[in-house]
Amino acid sequence: MLRFAIRRVLQFIPTILAITLILFLLLNILPGDAALMSGDARDKGVDPRFVEEMRKQWGLDQPIHIRYLTYLKNLASGDMGLSYLRREKVSGLIASRLWPTLRLAFAAMLIAVVLGIPLGFYSALRQGTWLDAFSMVGAVSGVSIPQFWLGLLLMFFLAVKLPFFPVSGYGDGDLKHILLPAFTLGVGYMALLARTTRAAVVEILTTDYIRTARAKGLSELMVNRKHILRNALILVLTTAGLQFGSLMGHTVVVEKLFSWPGLGSLMVDSIFQRDIPVTQGCVLLIILVFLLVNLAVDLLYAVIDPRVEYR
Amino acid sequence: MKKISILLAGILLCGFMVGEALAARPGGTFHFCAPYGGDLLTLDPHKGTRTNDMLVMLNLNRSLYSWDPEKNRPRLELGEKVDVSADGLVYRIHLKKNVKFHNGRRMTADDVIWSYERVMSPKTASASARFVRVIKGTKDYEEGKASKISGLRKIDDFTVEITMENPVDPSYSLHEVGTAILPREEVEKKGDGFGFDPVGCGPFRFGKWVKGSEIVMVKYPDYYEKGKPYLDKLVYKIMPEAASLDMAFRAKELDATVVGSTQYPVYKADPRFSENMVEVAELFTRVMGFNPQYAPFSKKEVRQAINYAIDSRLIIQKLLKEKAFPCVGFLPSTSPAFDPRARGYEFNLPKAKALMKEAGYEKGFTFECIGTSGASAGVVVVEAIMPFLKKINVKVKPQRLEGAALSDRLRKMNYQAFIWSLSSGAGGDPLQALYRWHSKNPSTAGNYIGYNNPEFDRLLDTAFKTRDMSKRVDLLRKADALFRKDAPVWFFNYNKAVIAHQPWVHGIKPVAVEMMYQNMADVWIDESSPRAREK
Numbered sequence: 035m036l037r038f039a040i041r042r043v044l045q046f047i048p049t050i051l052a053i054t055l056i057l058f059l060l061l062n063i064l065p066g067d068a069a070l071m072s073g074d075a076r077d078k079g080v081d082p083r084f085v086e087e088m089r090k091q092w093g094l095d096q097p098i099h100i101r102y103l104t105y106l107k108n109l110a111s112g113d114m115g116l117s118y119l120r121r122e123k124v125s126g127l128i129a130s131r132l133w134p135t136l137r138l139a140f141a142a143m144l145i146a147v148v149l150g151i152p153l154g155f156y157s158a159l160r161q162g163t164w165l166d167a168f169s170m171v172g173a174v175s176g177v178s179i180p181q182f183w184l185g186l187l188l189m190f191f192l193a194v195k196l197p198f199f200p201v202s203g204y205g206d207g208d209l210k211h212i213l214l215p216a217f218t219l220g221v222g223y224m225a226l227l228a229r230t231t232r233a234a235v236v237e238i239l240t241t242d243y244i245r246t247a248r249a250k251g252l253s254e255l256m257v258n259r260k261h262i263l264r265n266a267l268i269l270v271l272t273t274a275g276l277q278f279g280s281l282m283g284h285t286v287v288v289e290k291l292f293s294w295p296g297l298g299s300l301m302v303d304s305i306f307q308r309d310i311p312v313t314q315g316c317v318l319l320i321i322l323v324f325l326l327v328n329l330a331v332d333l334l335y336a337v338i339d340p341r342v343e344y345r
Numbered sequence: 346m347k348k349i350s351i352l353l354a355g356i357l358l359c360g361f362m363v364g365e366a367l368a369a370r371p372g373g374t375f376h377f378c379a380p381y382g383g384d385l386l387t388l389d390p391h392k393g394t395r396t397n398d399m400l401v402m403l404n405l406n407r408s409l410y411s412w413d414p415e416k417n418r419p420r421l422e423l424g425e426k427v428d429v430s431a432d433g434l435v436y437r438i439h440l441k442k443n444v445k446f447h448n449g450r451r452m453t454a455d456d457v458i459w460s461y462e463r464v465m466s467p468k469t470a471s472a473s474a475r476f477v478r479v480i481k482g483t484k485d486y487e488e489g490k491a492s493k494i495s496g497l498r499k500i501d502d503f504t505v506e507i508t509m510e511n512p513v514d515p516s517y518s519l520h521e522v523g524t525a526i527l528p529r530e531e532v533e534k535k536g537d538g539f540g541f542d543p544v545g546c547g548p549f550r551f552g553k554w555v556k557g558s559e560i561v562m563v564k565y566p567d568y569y570e571k572g573k574p575y576l577d578k579l580v581y582k583i584m585p586e587a588a589s590l591d592m593a594f595r596a597k598e599l600d601a602t603v604v605g606s607t608q609y610p611v612y613k614a615d616p617r618f619s620e621n622m623v624e625v626a627e628l629f630t631r632v633m634g635f636n637p638q639y640a641p642f643s644k645k646e647v648r649q650a651i652n653y654a655i656d657s658r659l660i661i662q663k664l665l666k667e668k669a670f671p672c673v674g675f676l677p678s679t680s681p682a683f684d685p686r687a688r689g690y691e692f693n694l695p696k697a698k699a700l701m702k703e704a705g706y707e708k709g710f711t712f713e714c715i716g717t718s719g720a721s722a723g724v725v726v727v728e729a730i731m732p733f734l735k736k737i738n739v740k741v742k743p744q745r746l747e748g749a750a751l752s753d754r755l756r757k758m759n760y761q762a763f764i765w766s767l768s769s770g771a772g773g774d775p776l777q778a779l780y781r782w783h784s785k786n787p788s789t790a791g792n793y794i795g796y797n798n799p800e801f802d803r804l805l806d807t808a809f810k811t812r813d814m815s816k817r818v819d820l821l822r823k824a825d826a827l828f829r830k831d832a833p834v835w836f837f838n839y840n841k842a843v844i845a846h847q848p849w850v851h852g853i854k855p856v857a858v859e860m861m862y863q864n865m866a867d868v869w870i871d872e873s874s875p876r877a878r879e880k
Contacts, residue, residue: 065750082790083487087470119386119394121537130556186588194596201593203582204558293584295384295557303383308749 061310068308115311124315135296139281142220150224154231176225185218185291202293215292230273234266275331279324369869374578374879380603384557387540390525394472399522400861406525406545410516414854419516433512433812440503443569446528447550454505458497460526473523481508517774548574548866575869577880601846606720610666625855626670626677627842628770631722632834634794639761646704648832652690654697655733672836674829679857682775682821709738716764755793773858794833849874
């Protein structure tokens with residue numbers, strides 16, 4: 035398994051190189067000059083000296099290939115560069131925003147797993163009942179509802195009409211500030227997990243080994259726990275793992291709506307401000323998390339299913 | 346006699362009670378918003394560039410001058426009085442002696458000189474250098490030819506003499522937050538960290554900054570205005586989403602909020618909110634600019650015809666839901682040089698048709714108009730004017746761009762027409778605002794339409810040399826009238842900036858330079874606030 039993991043990690047290198055090149059080119063050919071924008075807030079007139087100085091400081095007066103090579107060289111030594119506008123290290127900036135995003139993503143995933151898997155599981159066991167119909171209607175709605183709208187609804191009912199939660203903000207990082215954004219973010223994933231679990235369980239229920247397990251007199255609890263849930267978990271875990279990777283990139287809307295100081299809102303701000311080093315850093319980190327989570331999911335297969343072998 | 350005495354006593358008592366009710370109440374916490382485009386970048390005023398940063402920094406710092414929202418012009422802030430030389434070049438400013446920085450040290454003339462030198466230093470790379478450049482000797486200083494700014498002289502600890510490069514009023518430049526007076530020792534001690542842990546001489550001192558979420562500041566007890574600030578604590582919530590602002594305001598989590606175009610008609614119709622709204626014609630003018638290099642727009646008659654053909658008032662009423670003021674000329678009604686007798690283009694279709702005929706474009710033409718998704722000056726407005734222009738056989742092809750891309754194309758004059766909101770204040774100074782259209786001002790610096798009228802230039806150049814303010818205003822009014830007559834743009838609207846506040850809030854003012862530039866030293870909350878006793 036170790037050899038497999040090392041091989042997969044080595045495969046990251048060309049992937050990341052290709053991503054940095056595409057990202058660098060895309061961001062640098064986008065219309066909109068960072069120096070001009072930085073010196074001309076709300077079109078109040080620009081100071082050419084300021085623009086010239088900024089271009090020099092940011093290295094924008096260099097040819098694009100030199101800039102790319104310098105970027106790669108710095109990246110190899112762990113230096114993501116300096117933010118154009120904030121004048122601080124991108125790595126430090128990202129580090130300060132990573133924790134709130136991770137907290138939000140974990141909380142959303144927790145909500146999705148804790149509610150989604152049991153919902154899907156019991157729907158499958160009670161196929162055709164009102165519980166099944168109700169939970170699957172809920173699951174379809176959960177997948178379909180736009181995050182922005184759901185967030186606004188939750189805000190309106192649970193923060194404005196019934197003031198249980200604060201409308202937005204990070205507060206002191208307390209539970210009451212995270213619940214609404216985490217639920218908004220987690221509902222879609224919860225629905226997806228519920229549907230995946232249900233489909234997996236329904237399929238397993240028709241297999242011979244379940245019939246055998248019941249025939250040999252195992253209790254329903256034992257059948258459910260040992261034979262159904264454990265087998266269904268392979269598919270569910272793959273889905274959950276892949277979702278967690280994409281979840282990092284999907285926090286943008288929720289972070290903006292709830293003024294959550296995470297990586298998503300930093301990335302959006304930096305795109306609009308043409309703060310190229312910060313945008314590059316954020317995108318790179320999100321991709322890296324995605325790759326690592328995928329690897330972790332692959333490795334976990336062997337833990338859950340002993341039949342899986344890595345060569 | 347007895348009855349009269351009782352009556353008088355009653356009147357006095359009522360007066361006393363009313364006075365008591367209106368008297369500013371100290372204490373409490375105020376939740377405000379920083380609503381423009383995401384997190385703050387820095388709290389170092391000399392390095393700040395964005396409005397969102399500046400509106401917060403305004404209350405941590407003070408500049409030599411400040412904007413007076415009642416008189417719509419700058420006033421001396423850190424000085425007691427100013428003596429101006431007969432030629433209008435030398436300003437001797439007698440500083441207030443009770444101004445203290447948040448570290449407890451008294452502010453002196455040295456701090457003023459050092460702060461301006463820091464702004465001008467290439468090391469700082471300050472976007473606010475353009476404001477200080479009105480002072481003599483700044484050019485040599487920033488080019489490294491001089492070690493001091495020759496136009497700045499310390500007379501004594503509390504008197505500073507500023508010599509100007511030209512006879513211009515420095516107040517319009519030196520009221521900008523980017524020219525705030527800072528304590529040298531703190532800036533040098535903290536280095537780059539000063540932007541995250543600032544020290545100023547404003548009414549509030551820095552508390553904490555939860556990145557991307559909020560800025561907390563607390564009352565500075567040694568602030569130089571006696572009894573101010575009233576508030577114990579001021580919190581700026583960083584909230585770029587209009588929908589979240591609306592929810593937070595409804596939930597009473599915000600004491601005041603900026604009102605966007607979507608919320609404006611809803612708030613206006615709701616008596617809970619409409620009674621507590623402050624509106625102002627902000628110094629931003631929304632126009633559709635015509636590129637004179639595109640043949641039809643080189644003709645004045647065509648440009649005028651477009652202005653006559655569109656019913657701007659109807660669009661403001663129906664599309665913008667009255668969240669704008671109709672344009673008269675380029676200078677808004679809150680500009681000191683606005684001419685109240687002037688009249689803008691009225692909706693007059695027959696006149697528009699006659700002008701098109703006169704220009705030889707009776708059969709019309711087609712043009713492309715670029716704009717953003719902005720509700721008040723974006724592509725949606727272009728779509729609204731299409732039926733009007735169709736009546737003079739003009740077809741418009743709207744093209745939506747993102748703000749940065751639009752800005753890029755305007756600077757290169759790579760368009761046929763554009764729609765956008767342009768600053769018509771430039772620090773509140775109408776001369777600077779109109780200078781945008783001076784032929785010597787390139788498109789890269791704001792003359793996006795390449796406007797070139799020698800008579801207009803002459804009026805501005807004369808105004809520049811004129812010290813008599815009323816004569817200067819006359820010249821600027823003539824220049825604005827000439828610009829209006831030339832119609833190089835379609836004059837659409839002036840931004841109606843609106844702040845809604847909770848009923849317990851007092852002291853929010855209509856600030857024309859930027860509505861969110863609220864001087865929070867003047868704001869107080871009464872007992873009915875849920876945060877009236879929160880420290």
